[in-house]
């Protein structure tokens with residue numbers, strides 16, 4: 001019994017140390033990173049939502065790692081009146097269903113419903129939603145990774161000191177990715193989320 005108590009005590013201490021360290025978060029953008037979306041195109045119903053090829057595999061790869069998988073997305077379609085809050089939550093529920101059915105998971109998701117004009121604190125490149133998720137999930141943000149297709153995503157990751165991975169899908173397809181011309185740190189530019197997940201496996205040496 002004494003040994004058992006000691007083991008329990010020890011695992012409690014390990015847990016506390018882990019907590020102190022904080023988890024690594026992998027923050028993922030939605031439109032143009034997870035699903036196909038052209039510039040100025042709003043996904044307003046589930047049938048419009050198409051996963052970029054390899055995305056479900058990417059989530060399955062990430063799900064095996066000791067990281068928290070978090071989604072942060074700008075959804076101004078809500079305040080433009082193109083979709084309701086319930087509509088967007090339905091899309092996210094279906095998206096999660098597909099991801100989980102294919103061996104992945106989502107640990108947290110937050111979206112900004114505002115338009116750029118509203119000048120809120122949560123629309124990327126602002127960092128509020130990242131900070132909220134980091135707090136809720138005990139994330140060590142400086143050890144975390146940020147993935148997106150837009151320079152706005154990279155700006156947020158840069159401002160928080162995260163490792164930035166830009167994907168060449170969505171806006172990333174069109175953007176001139178001459179990294180030296182930006183003051184934003186982009187650590188990797190890869191073809192898609194699947195390639196990003198493979199970089200993360202290597203980066204974490206797992």
Ligand SMILES: [Mg+2]
Pocket residue numbers: 029030031032033148149150170
């Ligand atoms: Mg995007």
Ligand SMILES: [Zn+2]
Pocket residue numbers: 112113114120121122123
């Ligand atoms: Zn907002």
